[in-house]
Each structure stands twice: as structure tokens, then as C-alpha cells.
Amino acid sequence: MGRKAEVEDDLPGFEAPAQGETAENDVSIQKKQKKGSGGFQTMGFSFHVLKGITKRGYKIPTPIQRKTIPLALDNKDVVAMARTGSGKTACFVLPIVEKLMSPVNKPLQGKNLRALILSPTRELALQTLRFVRELGKFTGLSSAAILGGESIEQQFGVMSGTTPDIVVATPGRFLHICIEMSLKLDNIKVVVFDEADRLFELGFGEQLREIVARLPSNRQTLLFSATLPKMLVEFARAGLSDPVLIRLDVDWKLPSTLWLGWIYVRAELKTAALLLLLDRVLTPNTQALVFAATKHHVEYLHLILQQAGISSTYAYSGLDPAARKIALGKFTNKRCSVLLVTDVAARGLDLPSLDTVINYNFPAKPKLFVHRVSECGDACPSGVWGAMPTTALELRHQDVMAWEKNHSEIEDAVRVSGRGWQQYVRWREAASAEANRKAKLTTPPTAPHPFLVGKGHMQAAELVDQIKSFRPKGTILELANKNDSPMYLAMKAKRRVHGKMVQKTRDSKMQQAEGMLEDNTKTNSNEESANVKGSKRKKLAKRDENYIPHFASDQHTESGMAVNFAASASSAELELRSDCDAGQRTHRTQMRWDRKRKKMVHVDPDGGRKMIRTESGGRVSASFRSGRYAEWRKRNAVQEDDEPADGPPAASERNVSEFRPRWMKHNERLSKKKAEASSNEFRNKQQIVKERLRKDKIKQKLKHKMSKKKKKK
Structure with missing residues (x-):
């Protein structure tokens, strides 16, 4: 009996394969495909990565993948703009997996975390994690998710042992983990900001800047977004080194299929x-x-x-x-x-x-x-x-x-x-x-x-339009008076003198309204000033051949032909205003005029101190620690000590308290009992029953004392 075909669901990073395609058709298509046809085989991926791609049945990359993946494999910082569903996830997952597989980027001892992917929501992070595991199935790379709303102690265990190679996280919880554990990110090779506009829209700007400050300077940064707000452009200029901007919708013209x-x-x-x-x-x-x-x-x-x-x-x-x-x-x-x-x-x-x-x-x-x-x-x-x-x-x-x-x-x-x-x-x-x-x-x-x-209504409307646009040749002064009246004679004389000028002005206004006349005001004014009699023309200063100007003669031509991220990003910016006056007032209070830069800049509400917004919405210092990781380590250490050892411990491995005075040992035992009583994780059934009996005895004693006091009264 043949093995049943595995039913695999669609992945967000690629277009879904058409239904009804068999393996024989796939093989025939692959044979017909030419070497330079633009498939994943021509991008230089290793065998294990290509095996993960072909396992899913995908062969032809999307347009954004064709443009982005070669640059990402070339270790360049990329800012990519494409709509949702265009295959952006594969644009950074495939280069990450390929880069971590190379011998140059081997993990150091205790520093296994080498790639970080930041997502705005938990759902998108889990979706990305599933995609990472599908494509890296044959590479042996480990991955994990650090998300808000889940047990932080479980995440302590994930990040304290053999840390995964790839971490998909939300910014708030990941920064919390970094601060609590004093996590060092020195070995990170690639960092990805997925849906970066949503990250800033949801208020993760402070967390992102703090995370970027902890990353090494020789990292590769990939930023993917559907739109490009101004705040995101400023973040890209500060956090990326010579980035390349990729846009699928490069022109802002309306499509030909659009009816207006x-x-x-x-x-x-x-x-x-x-x-x-x-x-x-x-x-x-x-x-x-x-x-x-x-x-x-x-x-x-x-x-x-x-x-x-x-x-x-x-x-x-x-x-x-x-x-x-x-x-x-x-x-x-x-x-x-x-x-x-x-x-x-x-x-x-x-x-x-x-x-x-x-x-x-x-x-x-x-x-x-x-x-x-x-x-x-x-x-x-x-x-x-x-x-x-x-x-x-x-x-x-x-x-x-x-x-x-x-x-x-x-x-x-x-x-x-x-x-x-x-x-x-x-x-x-x-x-x-x-x-x-x-x-x-x-x-x-x-x-x-x-x-x-x-x-039928159009014919009547056209007739009404002609009546409304009818303009009589004579004015009301000419129509309401006799031919020998002074007003009629005055208007006739005026028309005789200025009639051509009035008609010329009317024609020019009509042509301007129809868009047939170009605006040549500046050139006409220059020509008129040049043709004025008696006007003094200024002599042009003749420069010496040895004179060296401050700027090159072809400066503007070179700047126009150069690939400049600032110029490209400024044309791609899309800043959305708030839709209520309260939101706009809040936006204005966050801006101030900078005299040196000659523009409005964001106000620092913390006065230069490094402050971040916690997951609950409060603002604390960027170096604030709650001590939860220290408590977790202490509990784990106690649990490890309670486990029976295989043999007698050596003299050097004995507990330090054995060589201390008796009173010091007594105090340590008391503190240990208090810690065990306060924690509910490491208590067995006997301890729980014993604690309940002890509390019941205390209640009975209190009741007995209260009853005695009442009898005396």
C-alpha cells in the first residue's frame, strides 16, 4: 500500500499552490524550467534550505522575494515596502536560515541566540514561528517565541539554558526578558522588524529603540512594512547603515482599470x-x-x-x-x-x-x-x-x-x-x-x-446647461436704455476702445480653465523687463579659469542620479493625521521647534532619562528589574539541591553552611522553611495537609481566647 499524501495547510510567506497539481506535474514543470528563470534554485540557497522549500511545493518566488532575498543574502540592510499577502515573511526567513547555516556564523559558547524577529502582535509572531520551523525543518536550527500574556517563568527557562538560534518575539516582553535576565545580544547577526509601521502605530517605538541600542553594530537589519510613515523613516536612518529601499508600488499613478x-x-x-x-x-x-x-x-x-x-x-x-x-x-x-x-x-x-x-x-x-x-x-x-x-x-x-x-x-x-x-x-x-x-x-x-x-434626462440637462451658460453680447446698460441715451453711448464708446482686450481676456481665462494654456508668467515678466526702454542690464561677472567653486558644476545631476535612501524614502512617506481634535492636540504637544534643525521634532517626555512603557502601560526606568528572575533561579537551585546525588559529594562540593557555626546553620534552615512555605510550586501533599492543620489549630486557639474574654465580661 502506498503512503497517504500529507495534507499541508497554506503558509503566509508564499502563494498557495493550485489544487489538483500532482507530483508528476511538478516534476515536469521543474524539468521545463530554465536555469535563469528566477526560481529559488538560482538564488544560491544550500541543499537543506532548498529541501525545506521544495517540501512545501513552492518553486517560483513572488516579486518582492525576487528583489529582497538577493540583497538580504548579500548582507545589506533592506527597507522593503509591499502589501500584506505578497510573501514578505519568506523574504527574511530564508536569508536568516541560510545565513545561520554558514560556518562563519557558528554559535559561541553560551551565546546561541543569533537571529531576532520582532512582530507587533502575538498572532503574527506565532504564524512567523510556524513558518520558520517549516522552512528550517532540515537545517537543525532551533526556534522559540517570546510573547506577552504567557508565563514569564517558562520563558526564563527557554532563554537561560541553551538559547534557541532564532527568536520570534513581541517587543514589550522581549525587552522585559532582556532587562530581568541581563541578557546580552552580542552574537545576534540578523534582526527583523516585521510590519514595522504597525509596531510604531501600537506604541512600541521606545522598546524598539532600546532593543536596537543593545544590539551589536555589525548586525544586519531587515525592515518590512506596508506603508512608510515619517517616524519609521527617522528610525531607519538612525538604526540602519546605508539601507536599500525596495518598493513594489513605485509609482503613485492610478491604475488603468480604475473608474473615476x-x-x-x-x-x-x-x-x-x-x-x-x-x-x-x-x-x-x-x-x-x-x-x-x-x-x-x-x-x-x-x-x-x-x-x-x-x-x-x-x-x-x-x-x-x-x-x-x-x-x-x-x-x-x-x-x-x-x-x-x-x-x-x-x-x-x-x-x-x-x-x-x-x-x-x-x-x-x-x-x-x-x-x-x-x-x-x-x-x-x-x-x-x-x-x-x-x-x-x-x-x-x-x-x-x-x-x-x-x-x-x-x-x-x-x-x-x-x-x-x-x-x-x-x-x-x-x-x-x-x-x-x-x-x-x-x-x-x-x-x-x-x-x-x-x-432622456441628459438631453433636457444639456438644454438647461446651454441656457445657463448663455452670455448676451450687450450689457444691462445697453439693453435697458434707448439708443440715444448717455449710458448707451458711453458703453458703445467703451466697447469700441477696449472691446478687443476684453475678448482676449475672456478667451485666456477659458483656456486656463480647460488646461490648454501654460503658465508663462515668469518668462513673460522677464521678457517684458528686458524689453523695457532705458533699463540697465547688469554685467555678468567673469570668473577666472583658476577659480575653484565650493560645489561641483554637475552637483545636482550627480545627486539626482545617485541612489539615496533619504530621497527615496521622502517620496514614499505616507503620514496619516488623526481623525479627531483630541488626537491632534496630543500630537502637537509631542512636538517642539528645534532652532538648529529648523523643523519640528518630538519632545522627550522623560527629560533625557531612559524610560520605557511596560506591558501594563506604566512608564519605568529602562534598567528597572523586578527581581522575578532572581527568585526563579533561587527556586530552581533549591529544586536541584533536593534531588538525590549518585554518590557522596566531594569536600570541595559540600555545602558552605556545613563549615559555619551552629547558629548560622539554624538561621539558614529557618529562611529555607519560610521560602518553601511562601512558594506553592514545590510543596507535596503532606506539607499542604500539615499547613492546613496548623492554621486550624491557630483558629481554635483564637476562638478559645475570645470566648474566655466574653465570659469574664
Whole structure:
């Protein structure tokens, strides 16, 4: 009988193999594969590592793995940006296993810990640990997890004996272990920050900096993240040496498959316009994601959609994590049609099959818009600029006004969201002068968007648009008076003199609004100043051929062609603002103006002292020890002493107390009994029964004394 095929579950570091593939097909595919086809065999892995990869049935690396693994094997520091599910786990697990297998990185005596992987959550750490053990199955490397919420004494045992080669840990508990045990990290070769943006978002920045300070300088650092906030860029500059930035989404352009619809509406009619859009796009099998500016707008829209009969849920940064998880679960399981979120709450959402995205409030940055939008159908051409149907919009607006007037909750939400919008306008980044100029020159559309109306309504809308855009040749002064009136004659003379200039100005404004005229103000002003009669031109200073300038003549060209992490990271930064005024005020209090750097920097709340945040949320000194490890060692030493020895101990191995005076031995025995009585781990049944009887006798004596006192009284 043949052996049954092992059923193996999918791993997060690789794409899942297609179902129905047999071993014969795998062998045929491997034979057809060329030597330079970009498989794992061409990356220089050893036999044991390749055996672990092929055991799982994976052969073709993902794009992020093709770019990252060769650099990691070349001992370079890497900052990699890729979305969740793109195979980032294998990008650091495979190089770690390969590097620890080499004879150069053999473990020293008592210093077996050679690789550290830091994860933001327990679930991700356990998932990574499972992946490490699967790929390193044939390498003989040991691995362990140091996680918060588990027995710290058990973790003392893991780290005090033969420490594992690879440790997957959460930052808070690992730093606690390092401080309590005075753990030295001198032999660590590779350190990985997995989901680094989540690590900083969850408040592990202080722990990460303290851990980095304990690491050796000759280590290799790998940093993986989905986004690149500014704080993470500063951390990478300080903790990494000449890092290489790898981005899969290198361009911030919108995809060609994206359908966009631009709808113009007044601010007071936006809620009614949202209801009309949802009525148009929602079907029993479709869903929509709505972005709002603040958490107050999210709560207000949730109440409005409840009155409109549209099932919805919401999430924002101040919401409880369990509630956010429930809301996302309802939306992904299609128990509701609309999900209302802010930019901060949508940071960790992965909704690949989303139908429609609606921006109730437009984002402050172009990068945020790229992160928000999703794909849609082709009901009309993409990028059309239109308005809402007036009649339907007014009817919906009347419903919204009635709800705001008759329901106290909605009335309060309107007032709070209005105040929140005022604060949001203050803290968001101001638009550039060029954007303001274009906005003033852009004429708002009068025709409704073709996505919202039918063909018959479009003809009527075009006729109304032509009537609205009609401009008579004469002014009101010419139309309301007779031909011989002084006002008519004055306007006619004015038109005769300045008519061409007025028409030229109108044409130029129309061309600027349509985007057909380029802005040549600077060049025109320079030409006009040069052509002015009598203007004095300054003579250019002639430099001597022996003159050596401070900067090279091709300085800007060389800096533009150079591979610079700072320049690449600045273009990839994505800083998310808070979605409430309280969060923004907290952010402002953490910043101060640095005169030397000429920018805002973070304030040190501890005044230069090294302080860290514990797992319970309190702040203690970075060198604080609770003494739990010393107690654990003492208990383990007592347990080892109680075990019977094979033979009589030598004179040099005897207990020191045997050579001490009698009273010293007596005190040691008493202290030993107290320690055993206080600890419940090493007590047998007889000791427990004896202790209970002793306590019962004490209670009976107390009762007897109390009864005697009562009789005397």
C-alpha cells in the first residue's frame, strides 16, 4: 500500500499552490524550467534550505522575494515596502536560515541566540514561528517565541539554558526578558522588524529603540512594512547603515482599470448627494466603502444611513479594537452594505473585492487618494466631471433636514461634526498656491453626471446647461436704455476702445480653465523687463579659469542620479493625521521647534532619562528589574539541591553552611522553611495537609481566647 499524501495547510510567506497539481506535474514543470528563470534554485540557497522549500511545493518566488532575498543574502540592510499577502515573511526567513547555516556564523559558547524577529502582535509572531520551523525543518536550527500574556517563568527557562538560534518575539516582553535576565545580544547577526509601521502605530517605538541600542553594530537589519510613515523613516536612518529601499508600488499613478467619477456638489448638500450615490451603486450583491474626515462625521453618517434604511457599520481610530474587528467582520461577511471609516482606521484594511469607494470628504494628500480608491465598472467614461440631478437632490435634502430636526441624536451629531470640521480644517495641510489658482479658474459643471441620469434626462440637462451658460453680447446698460441715451453711448464708446482686450481676456481665462494654456508668467515678466526702454542690464561677472567653486558644476545631476535612501524614502512617506481634535492636540504637544534643525521634532517626555512603557502601560526606568528572575533561579537551585546525588559529594562540593557555626546553620534552615512555605510550586501533599492543620489549630486557639474574654465580661 502506498503512503497517504500529507495534507499541508497554506503558509503566509508564499502563494498557495493550485489544487489538483500532482507530483508528476511538478516534476515536469521543474524539468521545463530554465536555469535563469528566477526560481529559488538560482538564488544560491544550500541543499537543506532548498529541501525545506521544495517540501512545501513552492518553486517560483513572488516579486518582492525576487528583489529582497538577493540583497538580504548579500548582507545589506533592506527597507522593503509591499502589501500584506505578497510573501514578505519568506523574504527574511530564508536569508536568516541560510545565513545561520554558514560556518562563519557558528554559535559561541553560551551565546546561541543569533537571529531576532520582532512582530507587533502575538498572532503574527506565532504564524512567523510556524513558518520558520517549516522552512528550517532540515537545517537543525532551533526556534522559540517570546510573547506577552504567557508565563514569564517558562520563558526564563527557554532563554537561560541553551538559547534557541532564532527568536520570534513581541517587543514589550522581549525587552522585559532582556532587562530581568541581563541578557546580552552580542552574537545576534540578523534582526527583523516585521510590519514595522504597525509596531510604531501600537506604541512600541521606545522598546524598539532600546532593543536596537543593545544590539551589536555589525548586525544586519531587515525592515518590512506596508506603508512608510515619517517616524519609521527617522528610525531607519538612525538604526540602519546605508539601507536599500525596495518598493513594489513605485509609482503613485492610478491604475488603468480604475473608474473615476467626479461629482460637484455644495457643502450643505453632500449628505443628500451621498444618499443618491448609494441608491445608484448599491445592489443586493455590492458593497461600498465611504471615507470621512473625522470620527464625528463617521458617527453622523451612520445615524443618517440608519434613517435611510441602509445597513452600515463604522470604524475609527478611537474605537475599541474588538469593536473594530466586529465591524470589519460584518462588512467582509456581507452582513451590511456600507462601511464608514476614516483614513487612520482604514490603515490595516485589506478589501481586495471591494465594489465602490466614495470620498465624502476629499483627502488632503494625493497619496491618500491613491490608497483610498478602488475599482468599478464602465457605465460611462472615466474621469467625467458632472453635477447631481437637481430635483432628486432637493428631495433627498429635505429628508435629511427633517431627520436632523426631528431626531435629537442626529441633531447633536450635526453640531459635533461641524465643530470637528472646523478643527480638521485647521490642522490639515494647506493647499498649494498652484492648486488654489486652478480651483479659482475651474468653472463648476451645471450638467448632471451621466452616471446618475439616463439618456432622456441628459438631453433636457444639456438644454438647461446651454441656457445657463448663455452670455448676451450687450450689457444691462445697453439693453435697458434707448439708443440715444448717455449710458448707451458711453458703453458703445467703451466697447469700441477696449472691446478687443476684453475678448482676449475672456478667451485666456477659458483656456486656463480647460488646461490648454501654460503658465508663462515668469518668462513673460522677464521678457517684458528686458524689453523695457532705458533699463540697465547688469554685467555678468567673469570668473577666472583658476577659480575653484565650493560645489561641483554637475552637483545636482550627480545627486539626482545617485541612489539615496533619504530621497527615496521622502517620496514614499505616507503620514496619516488623526481623525479627531483630541488626537491632534496630543500630537502637537509631542512636538517642539528645534532652532538648529529648523523643523519640528518630538519632545522627550522623560527629560533625557531612559524610560520605557511596560506591558501594563506604566512608564519605568529602562534598567528597572523586578527581581522575578532572581527568585526563579533561587527556586530552581533549591529544586536541584533536593534531588538525590549518585554518590557522596566531594569536600570541595559540600555545602558552605556545613563549615559555619551552629547558629548560622539554624538561621539558614529557618529562611529555607519560610521560602518553601511562601512558594506553592514545590510543596507535596503532606506539607499542604500539615499547613492546613496548623492554621486550624491557630483558629481554635483564637476562638478559645475570645470566648474566655466574653465570659469574664
